[in-house]
Amino acid sequence: MTTVATAPAIVPAFDDKDDAGRKLAIICSKGNLDMAYPGLILANAALGEGVETHLFFTFWGFDIITKAHMGDLKFTMLGNTATHLPQGLGGLPGMTAMATHRMRKQIAEIGVPTVPELLEQIVASGGHLWACRMSADMMHLDEGDLHEAVEGIISAADFIEKTESAQLLFI
């Protein structure tokens, strides 16, 4: 008797078993345009990989989910040596507006959405947005001032509880 050995088909291991249970918590504490993107891009990437993702917006990071500011985050050259330009330039009038305009353009050119659009995509992908209670109190803001998809204004302790066993990123 002859047996024909058939090799199993090479199929990507998508590892999407329900019990995979990987979780990611991202704390967004900065409100500059260039510091908003890393957290949002990583959240979007994690969601696309089937990872349960929670974002906690705190201190200046609150601007990312505040209706009045989310579409108007800025980039400044001041204190940022990675622009490789003389620091004094950054303090000239209109420099922050110009640098912001340029960065927005560069981001749009590579097909990356604006901050509000990226938030929409994160929510559509199943991401969870949480606002920091202390920041809300400090800035006298409530749910009405925030992106509709924010699930709640919660304390730091609540966030820690919700993200038990999650991997954590602080930005």
Next chain:
Amino acid sequence: MPVTAIGETQVHVDAEGFLTDYDEWDEQLGGELAAQIGIEMTPAHWRVVRFLRTGYVEQGETATLRRVSMQAGIPVKDLFTLFPKKPAKKMAYVAGLPKPRGCV
């Protein structure tokens, strides 16, 4: 480049199993690739896969979730329902294309 059998067809794939030759794919094979990863194709799935196939020819790369949602008008939420958990990679796999290289 490894060769693997999907149903009756021999195809060239990369180390992970994504097809490497655009022309080795046809819709019957697409259905078989979907079955390999537990997806049963419906007209909604085919709409996505056909968009990816034509998009690849036009753009020279696999469309990301964002491009599919913006240009084909299929909401991101629906893409997660059709191709659960890892929609971008699963769509690309079924369409016989490389994984998208863009971040968003």
